[in-house]
Amino acid sequence: MIEIQLTVNGKDYTVNIEEDKRLLDVLREDLGFTGVKEGCSEGECGACTVIMDGKTVNSCMVMGFQANGSNIVTIEGLEKDGQLHPIQQAFIDIGAVQCGYCTPGMILSAKALLDKNPNPTKEEIREGISGNLCRCTGYSKIVKAVEKARGYEDES
Amino acid sequence: MKRIGRGIGLSFYGTGYGNGFPDVSRAKVRLLKDGNVGIYVGGTEVGQGARTIFYQIGSETLKLSSDNISFITEDTSLMPDSGTAAASRQTYNTGNAIKIACENFMDRLREVAKRELKLNSTQGLKVNNGKIYLEFFPRKVISFKELAQKQKGNVIEAEGEFVAQTVEMDSETGQGAPYWPYTFNACGVELEVDVLTGKVEILKTRFAQDVGRAINPHLIEGQMDGGFAMALGYVLFEDLNINEGRIKNQKFSKYLIPTAMDMIDLENVIVEDPESTAPFGAKGVGEPVMIPIAPAILNAIYDAVGVRITELPATPEKLIEAIEDSKEGRVVKHG
Numbered sequence: 082m083i084e085i086q087l088t089v090n091g092k093d094y095t096v097n098i099e100e101d102k103r104l105l106d107v108l109r110e111d112l113g114f115t116g117v118k119e120g121c122s123e124g125e126c127g128a129c130t131v132i133m134d135g136k137t138v139n140s141c142m143v144m145g146f147q148a149n150g151s152n153i154v155t156i157e158g159l160e161k162d163g164q165l166h167p168i169q170q171a172f173i174d175i176g177a178v179q180c181g182y183c184t185p186g187m188i189l190s191a192k193a194l195l196d197k198n199p200n201p202t203k204e205e206i207r208e209g210i211s212g213n214l215c216r217c218t219g220y221s222k223i224v225k226a227v228e229k230a231r232g233y234e235d236e237s
Numbered sequence: 238m239k240r241i242g243r244g245i246g247l248s249f250y251g252t253g254y255g256n257g258f259p260d261v262s263r264a265k266v267r268l269l270k271d272g273n274v275g276i277y278v279g280g281t282e283v284g285q286g287a288r289t290i291f292y293q294i295g296s297e298t299l300k301l302s303s304d305n306i307s308f309i310t311e312d313t314s315l316m317p318d319s320g321t322a323a324a325s326r327q328t329y330n331t332g333n334a335i336k337i338a339c340e341n342f343m344d345r346l347r348e349v350a351k352r353e354l355k356l357n358s359t360q361g362l363k364v365n366n367g368k369i370y371l372e373f374f375p376r377k378v379i380s381f382k383e384l385a386q387k388q389k390g391n392v393i394e395a396e397g398e399f400v401a402q403t404v405e406m407d408s409e410t411g412q413g414a415p416y417w418p419y420t421f422n423a424c425g426v427e428l429e430v431d432v433l434t435g436k437v438e439i440l441k442t443r444f445a446q447d448v449g450r451a452i453n454p455h456l457i458e459g460q461m462d463g464g465f466a467m468a469l470g471y472v473l474f475e476d477l478n479i480n481e482g483r484i485k486n487q488k489f490s491k492y493l494i495p496t497a498m499d500m501i502d503l504e505n506v507i508v509e510d511p512e513s514t515a516p517f518g519a520k521g522v523g524e525p526v527m528i529p530i531a532p533a534i535l536n537a538i539y540d541a542v543g544v545r546i547t548e549l550p551a552t553p554e555k556l557i558e559a560i561e562d563s564k565e566g567r568v569v570k571h572g
Contacts, residue, residue, distance in 0.1 A: 125489035176455040179463065180284030207497040214489065217284050219462030220497040 085149040089114065090158025098145045105129045105140040107148070108155060116156035116185045120214075127213030130186035131155050137193045137212070156185035159192070167233035168192055168226070177226035179217030187213045191227045199232050238432050241440070242541025245425045246532030250525035251416025253326040257405025260326065262334035263317035266295075266342035267394035269307065272367065272382030274299060276338070277309045277316035280331040285523055286456035287327040293452055294332045294516050298339035300365045305381075317396065325521035328452075329418070330401055332516035338397025345395045350379050353387060402514075418512045420520050421447040424465075424529040430541040432560055435553030437473055437538065445506035446526055450518035454507055457522055461505045464526025470494045472531045476550050 082097045089112060096111045108114040108131065117140055120128030124142040131140045132154040159166035165173070168191050178184050187210055194201060194209035201209060206227045207220070215223065254260040265277040276295050282288040288308060296303040309315055319331040347359040350369040354377050356362075363372045370378035384393065406413035427441040444461055451457055474493040478485040486492040511518025535546055544559040 121489050123488055123490065176459055178284075179286075179459060203502075207500070211496040211498045214494060214496065216467065216494065217463045218459060219464070219466030219503070220495075220500045221462040221503060222459060224497060 083146055085146055087148050087150065088152045090154060096145075100146065102145040103141055104131070104133075104138075104143040104145050104148045104153075107145040108140060108153070114155045114157050118182055118185060120182070125214070126183075127186045127190065128183055130189045130213060132189050132193050135193070135196070137190050139212075154189065154192075156188060159188065166192070168195070168230040171226040171230040172223070175222050175226040175229060177218060177222040183213055183215040183217075187215065187223055191223075191230065195227070195230065195233070201227075201231065203228065239429050240432060240541040241427065241429050242537040242539065243425065243427045244533045244536025244538070244540055245423065246529035246534075246536065247421075247423045248525065248528040248532075249419045249421045250325070250528060251419050252329050252521055253324050253401045253403065253416065254320075255324075255403050255416040257403055257415070260320065260324075260330060260401035260403055261398065262319040262326075262331040263396060263398045264319065264331065264334040264338040265317055265394060265396045266299075266335075266338045267392060268342075268346070268381060268385050268388070270385055272380065272385045273305045273307055274301060274342075274381070275307045275309055276335060278331060278335060279310065279313065279316050279319035280327045281311055281322040283322055285322070285327070285460065286453065287322060287331070289456060290328050290332060290453060290519070291335055294335050295339055297517065298336050299343065301367055305367055325420075325523040325525060326401075327523075328519050328521040329449075329512075329515050330399055332519060333399035333514075334397050336397070336516045337399055338395055341395035341397055342393075345393055346381075346384070349384060349388075349393055353379050353384065418449070418514065418520055420449070420522060420525045421508075422525055422529050424533040426530075426533040426537045428534065428537045428541065430538060430556065432542060432557075435556035435560070437534070437551065437553075437556070439469065439501055439534070441504075442501070442533075443504045443506065444526075444530075445508050446522055447508040447510060447520075448522055449512040449515050449520035450509050451507050452517055452519045457507055458505050460522050461526045462503055464522075464524075465503055465530055466495050466500055468527045468530030469499065469534070471527075471549060472534045473550055473552070474499075476552065 083100055084097050086095050098107055105119055108117045117131055118128040120126035122141050124139040129140040130137050133151050159169055168188050172178055190210045190213050206224050267275045269275045280287050292303045295306050343364045346364055346369055347362040350362055351359045361372045363370055367381045368378055402417050404414050406415050424444045429438045429440055446461055448457055476486055512520050539545055542560055544563050
């Protein structure tokens with residue numbers, strides 16, 4: 082067992098974990114952030130995407146100990162004071178959610194993209210979410226939702 | 238060198254289990270203690286939007302805001318069976334069952350209202366916006382809430398059942414009319430084939446789907462977008478690569494499905510022609526939306542480079558081999 086410290090959604094945590102525990106399992110099992118979804122477990126589908134120190138990572142491909150000292154954002158961290166994040170709201174308004182399994186990862190990839198590039202082109206949006214697989218939506222409404230959320234930081 | 242081609246695909250698809258198989262959906266509607274209405278139905282939401290459609294059908298039939306309706310679903314101990322969320326049947330079959338159950342429920346409400354309002358008959362009693370009233374003398378009125386409070390243990394409820402009409406085909410000739418109703422669609426695709434690499438890029442599509450009546454155009458577009466993407470992967474990338482009973486491409490790094498970068502903006506056309514046996518004319522589109530895409534893409538490949546691919550997926554390797562063979566004048570089936 083090793084002890085790690087990390088910040089998740091603005092709150093500090095200290096956890097004792099097995100050395101071979103993945104960040105995905107630390108977040109889901111030790112800390113209860115079940116919005117982080119496990120899909121393929123090999124870094125291909127993006128369902129377990131979280132934002133780690135400003136960059137998206139597949140949390141199935143990061144070992145728990147590697148997250149020591151890091152700052153992590155999961156889907157649970159986007160809502161503020163009962164208000165959905167503009168990207169979340171846009172996904173609902175446009176109808177970009179079907180089965181919902183890819184949605185947390187999709188929204189976090191969109192957030193990481195918009196944080197870096199507030200006004201991406203459609204092609205940049207497609208590229209930005211290309212690490213997140215979706216079997217239901219054909220991506221069309223997801224891309225539209227991210228387009229709708231573009232520039233939200235200017236408005237807030 | 239790149240060559241451009243255009244192709245179309247057309248299909249029609251039967252709703253429900255078909256072929257004489259019993260296809261039954263049931264629903265139950267109950268006046269809840271707080272005066273709201275509970276609709277109990279086994280139809281399962283898996284992201285396709287069944288629940289939203291059920292709300293719409295229930296709300297429209299009961300003339301009641303969806304805020305005053307609770308859907309109780311997906312618990313077999315609480316509700317009658319509505320069959321599987323499969324065969325593109327929930328909108329049509331379960332939608333019909335909900336509509337029938339709501340109509341029966343409104344008849345029940347009128348009977349109870351007749352008693353409570355001390356009327357001679359249920360004639361002229363209207364159910365609208367959570368109230369039952371006499372149309373020509375609206376002061377004779379009772380609300381769902383008052384009715385619920387007065388019932389004291391007596392539950393006001395009604396069931397509805399919809400049995401689809403389906404006929405078994407003649408086993409000797411394979412002839413008959415196994416499904417009803419059908420949905421119809423057409424897809425046109427313009428694409429580019431790189432004759433050196435065998436890579437296919439979709440440039441433009443127009444996709445039209447008959448839906449009976451579009452009671453939720455947003456959800457239909459979602460189904461059409463998703464059906465196109467799934468078919469695109471099926472035609473161009475997705476290969477289980479089964480070898481001696483083993484799936485070799487058993488992970489997403491080998492079994493490729495489309496990403497956002499493989500998709501383009503689709504031009505979807507929703508065609509409305511209300512179906513007389515359907516709830517408010519609406520038919521389901523879950524499966525049909527995938528079907529015309531493969532022939533459209535393969536026809537466009539043929540138009541671009543003159544080769545017929547007869548086994549999916551049409552991978553770059555297969556396309557190049559087919560193009561080389563056609564150059565040498567060999568007539569080979571590529572599959």
